[in-house]
Amino acid sequence: METHEVSPGGPASVVDWIVRKRDGGELDPEQIQQLIARFMQGEVTDYQLSAWLMAVFFQGLTLAETVALTQAMLHSGRQLTHPGNSRPKVDKHSTGGVGDKISLCLAPLVAACGAAVPMISGRGLGHTGGTLDKLEAIPGYQVRISAARFQSIVRRAGVSIIGQTKELAPADARIYALRDVTGTVASRPLIVASILSKKLAAGLDALVMDVKVGDGAFMRDRDSARALSQLLSRVGGQLGLPVRGLLTEMTSPIGHAIGNALEVREAIEVLQGAGPPVTRELTLALGTEMLRAAGLERQPAAARRRLERALSSGAGAECFARMIALHGGDARVVAEPWRLPRAPSRAAVLAPRAGYVSQIDARALGLLGVWLGAGRTRADQAVDPRVGIELCVQVGAHVEANEPLAHLHLATRRQSAAAAARALAAFTLSARRPSPLPCVLERWGPARG
Amino acid sequence: METHEVSPGGPASVVDWIVRKRDGGELDPEQIQQLIARFMQGEVTDYQLSAWLMAVFFQGLTLAETVALTQAMLHSGRQLTHPGNSRPKVDKHSTGGVGDKISLCLAPLVAACGAAVPMISGRGLGHTGGTLDKLEAIPGYQVRISAARFQSIVRRAGVSIIGQTKELAPADARIYALRDVTGTVASRPLIVASILSKKLAAGLDALVMDVKVGDGAFMRDRDSARALSQLLSRVGGQLGLPVRGLLTEMTSPIGHAIGNALEVREAIEVLQGAGPPVTRELTLALGTEMLRAAGLERQPAAARRRLERALSSGAGAECFARMIALHGGDARVVAEPWRLPRAPSRAAVLAPRAGYVSQIDARALGLLGVWLGAGRTRADQAVDPRVGIELCVQVGAHVEANEPLAHLHLATRRQSAAAAARALAAFTLSARRPSPLPCVLERWGPARG
Numbered sequence: 001m002e003t004h005e006v007s008p009g010g011p012a013s014v015v016d017w018i019v020r021k022r023d024g025g026e027l028d029p030e031q032i033q034q035l036i037a038r039f040m041q042g043e044v045t046d047y048q049l050s051a052w053l054m055a056v057f058f059q060g061l062t063l064a065e066t067v068a069l070t071q072a073m074l075h076s077g078r079q080l081t082h083p084g085n086s087r088p089k090v091d092k093h094s095t096g097g098v099g100d101k102i103s104l105c106l107a108p109l110v111a112a113c114g115a116a117v118p119m120i121s122g123r124g125l126g127h128t129g130g131t132l133d134k135l136e137a138i139p140g141y142q143v144r145i146s147a148a149r150f151q152s153i154v155r156r157a158g159v160s161i162i163g164q165t166k167e168l169a170p171a172d173a174r175i176y177a178l179r180d181v182t183g184t185v186a187s188r189p190l191i192v193a194s195i196l197s198k199k200l201a202a203g204l205d206a207l208v209m210d211v212k213v214g215d216g217a218f219m220r221d222r223d224s225a226r227a228l229s230q231l232l233s234r235v236g237g238q239l240g241l242p243v244r245g246l247l248t249e250m251t252s253p254i255g256h257a258i259g260n261a262l263e264v265r266e267a268i269e270v271l272q273g274a275g276p277p278v279t280r281e282l283t284l285a286l287g288t289e290m291l292r293a294a295g296l297e298r299q300p301a302a303a304r305r306r307l308e309r310a311l312s313s314g315a316g317a318e319c320f321a322r323m324i325a326l327h328g329g330d331a332r333v334v335a336e337p338w339r340l341p342r343a344p345s346r347a348a349v350l351a352p353r354a355g356y357v358s359q360i361d362a363r364a365l366g367l368l369g370v371w372l373g374a375g376r377t378r379a380d381q382a383v384d385p386r387v388g389i390e391l392c393v394q395v396g397a398h399v400e401a402n403e404p405l406a407h408l409h410l411a412t413r414r415q416s417a418a419a420a421a422r423a424l425a426a427f428t429l430s431a432r433r434p435s436p437l438p439c440v441l442e443r444w445g446p447a448r449g
Numbered sequence: 450m451e452t453h454e455v456s457p458g459g460p461a462s463v464v465d466w467i468v469r470k471r472d473g474g475e476l477d478p479e480q481i482q483q484l485i486a487r488f489m490q491g492e493v494t495d496y497q498l499s500a501w502l503m504a505v506f507f508q509g510l511t512l513a514e515t516v517a518l519t520q521a522m523l524h525s526g527r528q529l530t531h532p533g534n535s536r537p538k539v540d541k542h543s544t545g546g547v548g549d550k551i552s553l554c555l556a557p558l559v560a561a562c563g564a565a566v567p568m569i570s571g572r573g574l575g576h577t578g579g580t581l582d583k584l585e586a587i588p589g590y591q592v593r594i595s596a597a598r599f600q601s602i603v604r605r606a607g608v609s610i611i612g613q614t615k616e617l618a619p620a621d622a623r624i625y626a627l628r629d630v631t632g633t634v635a636s637r638p639l640i641v642a643s644i645l646s647k648k649l650a651a652g653l654d655a656l657v658m659d660v661k662v663g664d665g666a667f668m669r670d671r672d673s674a675r676a677l678s679q680l681l682s683r684v685g686g687q688l689g690l691p692v693r694g695l696l697t698e699m700t701s702p703i704g705h706a707i708g709n710a711l712e713v714r715e716a717i718e719v720l721q722g723a724g725p726p727v728t729r730e731l732t733l734a735l736g737t738e739m740l741r742a743a744g745l746e747r748q749p750a751a752a753r754r755r756l757e758r759a760l761s762s763g764a765g766a767e768c769f770a771r772m773i774a775l776h777g778g779d780a781r782v783v784a785e786p787w788r789l790p791r792a793p794s795r796a797a798v799l800a801p802r803a804g805y806v807s808q809i810d811a812r813a814l815g816l817l818g819v820w821l822g823a824g825r826t827r828a829d830q831a832v833d834p835r836v837g838i839e840l841c842v843q844v845g846a847h848v849e850a851n852e853p854l855a856h857l858h859l860a861t862r863r864q865s866a867a868a869a870a871r872a873l874a875a876f877t878l879s880a881r882r883p884s885p886l887p888c889v890l891e892r893w894g895p896a897r898g
Contacts, residue, residue: 051631
């Protein structure tokens, strides 16, 4: 019979819920809660949830549905508290970029300014990197620790960066795994529920978002980035988590380094008061928002001064070293970055002619990084911490012919020619000086709860 | 990382195919073929296919994609031939209705006129019934037989009606089971591929469709019914299967009986030259199209005369009896319908006042039939062959107060009051005589291949 629409195969209501969403209707919070709870119990199958997710991709979710989904995912696990830790808990989350090592310097810096930063990060996938892979470039650093140890490190170092655990928002991990293989990642309400359920589970008081815009980012235009930001702050507001953030440029890579150990080294440079201007600027801009979100400073200028002091005093670097040590890592890398793993082979990418660097294609270099072994195309692949790309120039620089544009750090010399050719193709040289792009495009505040 | 879109978890291309369809793109025939072949091999998971099916629900399929999907499903199993059977092979398929017992009388009647009718039918689900459940009301009738036995019965009786086998278009069975529980039944190209892959596998020369329109049907408006008809004939034409058919009315039930044994009895009445006028008329109209599609008659009037002769001579009834016997059933039911199973209890539904019967709600009576046990809401439920509803009137009839509108055939007397109240609610009585609705609304011919 081809005429049948709503009924069998498991609880009848599940098909009704899929069809209602498919036809543009709204589910009430209780139904959303049931859907996720039954999915976690195995009563709603993977194929039913993925059909529902695809229907959501097309029809969206209302604000109330998004709030309910976030709550349902949050309540699939435990919600951390931080007993005995009176500091305001604040975290930063980025929608993902190329060369985005900001978390590594930002989290300890903000901790050094008096906030607690319980950060749960992800791994790299596709052209974008992941903070966990970067941390694991530090010899000995353990990203998988118990929730109790996480709480303890946050208390003692002011900051801990770990991977997602099975205790916190397990529904998010399972749903994300499904979305990843069913073409349903690119849905705004699903993205918001995924981010916020994890952040709420970590026991935050406030969240700062770095929403990246541009060809190297997930959101290619500002309107989508704004819509995502607005939804994050509205859903966060309804759930008692103030969310604010920045829209930042992601057309060229952030700073100089792409690749795990190389990015740790750049983050350390920033914590030592140096580093590429863009990396430093993003760290300060996001740090300013975090201190304000944490209620530690009201005025942006004051927040920025406090962060700059923590850089110049070395307090941020000390926090980083303390966190590394508590995670079992070799904290000496902070003072002696040469202890980080290094690739056995190098190749220079030379400018074929003189000109201004008018574009550096972040996406292309991100994919080249994957090809070199710094990233992965499948979730189960290992990464090589040593390899990557080190830019010698930034957009706007003038180069002479044969001046190096980048150095490649390679696992094997055999990759040199091919990698250099791919890297070169990511650069655009032009006769005229390009107009500079600001790295922070917009700032947005929390919505009312 | 929330930024990832296309990659891991199985062959990367599968996610690409989902995303391409999601974004309104077209897959080439080779990709569709691969998608279905890999699904049958377990490389493409149920949840990936259901996400793809939901994307198809929203984005549709092009004609070329629909043709490729039909072929891929057909080639998932074997394609029957009918060696040694020189008759033209023709079948009828209905999109499903309430009280639709037409296949039972039509198939043997057309066989009696010289065609071969290798018919693969389905079971009832929701408010519509299924031919297999009706046949199983005949004591001993086996709907599950081997393909070889099916071919042999078609050769010997001119007609055989069986259930879907694992040999013929197994991809259709698996995909339909997924669609049924993921809200992806109501997609025109998926419906067309499902119907035609099975029909092509049965080794037909031509197909006649009964596309039902109205509140009791899957298609509630004529435009959707026409669009489905057109797609069926275009896809059939491309695959060498001429498809023609009728658009028929499905607002009130067909004829008098709703319920398995009751419908078999009504079909036998038609084969004996009697039966309700609508049931007879639909049988003759669809039979006319089948004889024309089979190339046995060119002119509708000649086809109709040939069918009427096969009714009055008893040749159609003989074919039915022969088919029943070859399927292991008690062929005596054709001459002695009292041998069919009968419900132990009856209840009359009486007109509360005088008036014209202006509406009989097919959907409501179909659902009442399910409640009585004649149908099912879940694919794994058994049906009671004995129970159902027997209408005493048709739309347009005038009744006096307390005249019976219907008799209910019940498994238990305890259902009487509730069932009678529900049945009564399905009737609309009015003071004015309603204008009659034709049962055949439109006729459409095959598309060029």
